Amino acid sequence: MTHPTRFKFTNALIKALPIQPTEARSTDSEYSDSEVSGLKCLVGKGEGSRRFLFRYLYHGRKRAIAIGHWPEIDVALARQLVLQHKRALVMGQDPKRLKDEARDEMLLDDLFSQYYLPWAIQSKVSWNKDKQRYRDHLKPTLGSFRLSDITPSHILTLQHKLTSSLSIATCNRVIVLLKALYTWAGRQGLTNLHPAKNIALLRENNARKRYFSEDEIRRIFRSAEEDINPVAATYVRLLLLTGLRRDELRLARWEHIDISQQTLWLPKTKNGQGRIVHLNHLAMSLLKTLPRCKGNPWVFVGKVEGNPIANPVKAFKRILARAGIFDSEVCLHTCRHTVAALIVSHGGTLYDVQVQLGHRSSQSSQRYAHLHPQRLRNTSQLLAERIGIGMQ
Numbered sequence: 001m002t003h004p005t006r007f008k009f010t011n012a013l014i015k016a017l018p019i020q021p022t023e024a025r026s027t028d029s030e031y032s033d034s035e036v037s038g039l040k041c042l043v044g045k046g047e048g049s050r051r052f053l054f055r056y057l058y059h060g061r062k063r064a065i066a067i068g069h070w071p072e073i074d075v076a077l078a079r080q081l082v083l084q085h086k087r088a089l090v091m092g093q094d095p096k097r098l099k100d101e102a103r104d105e106m107l108l109d110d111l112f113s114q115y116y117l118p119w120a121i122q123s124k125v126s127w128n129k130d131k132q133r134y135r136d137h138l139k140p141t142l143g144s145f146r147l148s149d150i151t152p153s154h155i156l157t158l159q160h161k162l163t164s165s166l167s168i169a170t171c172n173r174v175i176v177l178l179k180a181l182y183t184w185a186g187r188q189g190l191t192n193l194h195p196a197k198n199i200a201l202l203r204e205n206n207a208r209k210r211y212f213s214e215d216e217i218r219r220i221f222r223s224a225e226e227d228i229n230p231v232a233a234t235y236v237r238l239l240l241l242t243g244l245r246r247d248e249l250r251l252a253r254w255e256h257i258d259i260s261q262q263t264l265w266l267p268k269t270k271n272g273q274g275r276i277v278h279l280n281h282l283a284m285s286l287l288k289t290l291p292r293c294k295g296n297p298w299v300f301v302g303k304v305e306g307n308p309i310a311n312p313v314k315a316f317k318r319i320l321a322r323a324g325i326f327d328s329e330v331c332l333h334t335c336r337h338t339v340a341a342l343i344v345s346h347g348g349t350l351y352d353v354q355v356q357l358g359h360r361s362s363q364s365s366q367r368y369a370h371l372h373p374q375r376l377r378n379t380s381q382l383l384a385e386r387i388g389i390g391m392q
Contacts, residue, residue: 009033009075014041019048036079038086041070052078054085058094065096108150109143111185119184125247125270130177137162137174147182147191155199163202172201210329211341212240219323226322232315234286235300239332241283243339243357245270246332250308252299254292259284266358275358 003018009031020029020043028042030053040053052067065085067078085095106114112134120127134143141158142150155178162171179196186194212220217240224233238249248266256265262284264277279287293301298308316332340353353359 003031005030006032006034008035009039009041009078011071011075014050014070014075017041017043017048017050019043020045022046033075033079036082039067039078039082054082054095056085056089056095058089058096063094063096065099105146105148106190107143108145108147108181109139111147111181111190112138112143115188115190116181116184125268129173133174133177137166138178142178147185148193150195152195152199155196159199159202168202168204172204175199175201210327210334211338212325212330212334214342216323216325217338219325220319223319223322227315227319229315231290231300231309232312233319234290235309235312236316236319236332236335237286238283239335240338241280241286242277243336244277245336245358248358250300250312253297254299255297257287257299269358273360277358 007013017031018029020027022045024045028044031041031043033039033041038054038056040055042051042053043049044051050070052070052073053064054067055062055064057063067073067081070078073081088095088098117127117131117134120130124130137158141161142154145154155175159171159175162174166174175196179194179199182191182194182196185191220240221237224237227233235249238244239246242249242264244266248269252264252266256267257263257279258265262279262281264279265274266277267274269275287299290299291301293305296306300309300312301307302309304310313332320326320330336357340357343352343356344350354361
């Protein structure tokens with residue numbers, strides 16, 4: 001009995017299809033679905049494996065794309081997949097080419113390690129932080145995903161998971177890195193997707209509440225004079241006199257200090273741009289006390305020959321202890337917050353903070369807005385006074 005080669009596919013009828021005879025010239029017998037044109041079922045020799053295929057024309061050329069084996073892919077799913085391919089054809093796209101491109105598409109791990117990281121090492125001061133955040137938080141969850149397989153749902157799930165073990169700020173830095181990865185890849189022409197684009201960051205409390213009072217600063221300065229490591233002690237005091245980031249000051253070179261202009265040139269900052277820092281007379285006087293070692297270009301020489309100071313945290317803790325400051329919220333970065341607080345509290349603007357601290361945008365400086373209520377009150381009073389003049 002000859003089986004019809006065209007009929008409405010059902011799972012029962014596909015199962016009942018006869019195995020291709022061993023002596024047949026063709027490897028498979030082919031059947032067509034009368035419900036969805038182009039959907040074929042091929043039945044092989046031997047064990048009679050059954051697989052679905054989609055045959056179509058693209059720009060006048062015959063093309064075929066594998067759908068999958070039955071029963072792993074049943075009739076309903078096979079039809080659904082063929083309809084998706086037909087939609088691609090309507091849009092002028094070749095389904096087989098799309099499938100091949102998806103198969104060859106790079107993983108997130110490939111994007112980061114082979115493309116993004118080499119660029120970041122050359123272009124970003126903070127590339128090592130990107131490497132650590134990717135290794136610890138993105139790679140375990142999304143590293144093995146292809147770029148087009150990562151969805152906003154995956155990212156939201158990751159974000160929720162991170163909040164159970166990380167601070168809100170750290171969680172945001174991880175999501176920001178993922179956003180940056182897709183943005184950078186888009187600019188390089190590596191992908192046109194951006195599933196993280198509309199993922200909102202979690203709300204952070206950016207109001208820096210802990211900074212040193214003027215009395216604490218004076219105690220720190222007096223304590224630093226007594227420390228067993230004069231280089232580290234001077235480093236701590238200069239942090240409080242400049243507001244520089246930890247490594248911006250630690251990696252300062254003598255060649256970048258202009259004694260006559262009283263400036264320090266930072267060739268590469270966290271923002272990737274160089275800038276000039278103006279040094280006050282106290283900073284200049286402290287710099288003059290530092291030893292200079294032949295062949296060592298660093299302002300703050302370390303114990304290892306030819307290297308800068310490695311870990312000033314120990315000295316910082318000793319200095320704080322002698323100054324009577326015992327606070328778990330305090331760290332070297334508190335010195336930077338303190339400089340911002342001093343500027344704002346004594347009449348400086350947030351723009352002054354932005355320039356002194358080297359913020360790329362005013363948004364970073366805005367976190368210190370809560371420190372100058374008196375200045376806002378004075379501004380409000382000035383408006384009343386000026387308007388009042390014309391009403392008298």
